[in-house]
Structures are given as structure tokens and as C-alpha cells.
Amino acid sequence: ANVSKPRKDITQAYGTELIFSDPMEGSDGAIRLVRKLVAENPDKYFYSDQYSNPSNPRAHYLGTGVEILEQVGDRITHFVAALGTSGTAMGTTRRLREHHRKIVCVAAEPKEALHGLEGLKHMASSIVPNIYDPTLPDEILPVSTDAGWDMSDRLAEQEGLMVGHSSGANVAAALALAKRLTAKGEEGCIVTIACDRHDRYFAPLKWEKKYVW
Structure with missing residues (x-):
């Protein structure tokens, strides 16, 4: 229920019925509610389950990674991706x-357990996606809500x-990594992903700068 109004409006424009989970439970609450609804009436719902679906x-693996290598090739030294479902980072x-x-x-990943980076997961305090492999990343880089916004x-x-x-969190993390390389006198080609649109997040809370995390 705590997603932005524009996001709700966009979803309803497709003729959907919105069912809200407890806003204090974040995306984990939505996951639990979906699982409950599907378990109670499996013939009624299609559950893509992007947190567990290997197609994510x-x-x-078949698309993004190949495209990066085709476009950047041997120049790339670092890749940065924020963790949500973790599909982008893992594949x-x-x-x-x-x-x-x-x-x-x-x-x-979000620096704080209680954060405002919608769609991203603070793994230590969240339901961990089944597709997530913590041994794959070379490093976990924390990003604050303010830095992403x-x-x-x-x-x-x-x-x-x-x-x-x-996307802001991705670029903020990539920039922090670039500054760290520069401080050590090293160079690199850092690639990250701009994975979402700004219009989904328009809200008075954002523009008045009164948010506190």
C-alpha cells in the first residue's frame, strides 16, 4: 500500500484490482500475501514468482550480459547492479x-533495513530470493536512500x-566505486544498469524533500 500513487494509477489503468498488503511489511509483506492468495485459490491466479523463477x-545471462560484452568488450573492468529480485545481478x-x-x-543493496529504495532488498532483514547466490558478487556495496534519490x-x-x-542507487554505487579506484590511482570501465523510469515515483513527499530515513 505504500507504493507511489502514480504507480497505483498506472496499474489501475490496465483494469486491475489492487489488493494492498501491510505497508510496514514492505515487499516482503506483499510476497507473503501473494503466496497466501495463490495457496488458497491456485486455479484463480497466475504467480510468476520472479524471486524464485529461474527465467529471471x-x-x-542470455541477454544483458551478452549485450554488455558486445558493446563494451574488453574495456569493462567492473559491473554494478543493485539487489531486488537479484535477477539482473545474478544472471x-x-x-x-x-x-x-x-x-x-x-x-x-540498501544501506538501511528500513529504506526508501522501492524494489530493492536489504538482504539481511528480508525474505531472500531463491535465485540469489551470495557467493557470486565480489563485493556488497551499501547505498543510502538519500544517495539513490x-x-x-x-x-x-x-x-x-x-x-x-x-537506477539512482545503481549509479550512486558505480560512482562511489569509481571514486575509490581514483583514490588508489587506478582506472576502470564501470558498467551499471538504468532499470526503471522516474514517472512511477512522482509524489509530493519526494519533491518537498521532507522524507526521513
Whole structure:
């Protein structure tokens, strides 16, 4: 129930009935409610279960990872992806691991258990997706809510890219990694993903800057 109004409006425009879970339980509450509804009436619902569906990371293994190597090739030194369902990070990382040269793969996640980066998971305090393999990332990089939100603003204002907060978190993590490399006198080519649109998150709370995390 705590998703943005624009997101609710977009969903209802497709003729859907919205069923709300407890907003204090976040996405985990929604997962539990969906599982309950499906268990009670399996013939009524189709449950894609992107947190457990192997097609999720497989799409990125066959698609995203291949596309990155085709476009960037041997220049890429690091890959950064935030953890939500973890499909992007898992599938792409597996594909990049097969490259003939070492590519450092970093998973970003919300810094706080109670956070405002919608769609992302703080793994230690959340239902862990079955498709998530904690041994795959070379590093877990924490990103604060403010860093993700502020970066999405910056990308719109300075780059003309209207992306959402999870994309902001990805870029914030990639930039933090780049600064760390620079501080050590190293160079690199860091690739990340802009995975969502800004229009899903428009809300007065955002623009008034009164949010507290």
C-alpha cells in the first residue's frame, strides 16, 4: 500500500484490482500475501514468482550480459547492479564470469533495513530470493536512500535521464566505486544498469524533500 500513487494509477489503468498488503511489511509483506492468495485459490491466479523463477536471471545471462560484452568488450573492468529480485545481478554476473578476463562484479543493496529504495532488498532483514547466490558478487556495496534519490534527481537535471530510485542507487554505487579506484590511482570501465523510469515515483513527499530515513 505504500507504493507511489502514480504507480497505483498506472496499474489501475490496465483494469486491475489492487489488493494492498501491510505497508510496514514492505515487499516482503506483499510476497507473503501473494503466496497466501495463490495457496488458497491456485486455479484463480497466475504467480510468476520472479524471486524464485529461474527465467529471471536466465534472461540477463542470455541477454544483458551478452549485450554488455558486445558493446563494451574488453574495456569493462567492473559491473554494478543493485539487489531486488537479484535477477539482473545474478544472471549478468554469471555471464560476465565466463569472459576471458576478470571482471569485478559488485552487488549494491540498501544501506538501511528500513529504506526508501522501492524494489530493492536489504538482504539481511528480508525474505531472500531463491535465485540469489551470495557467493557470486565480489563485493556488497551499501547505498543510502538519500544517495539513490538524489542521484535520480541529478541524472534528470544534468543528463536528461528520467530514471527511478533503483537506477539512482545503481549509479550512486558505480560512482562511489569509481571514486575509490581514483583514490588508489587506478582506472576502470564501470558498467551499471538504468532499470526503471522516474514517472512511477512522482509524489509530493519526494519533491518537498521532507522524507526521513
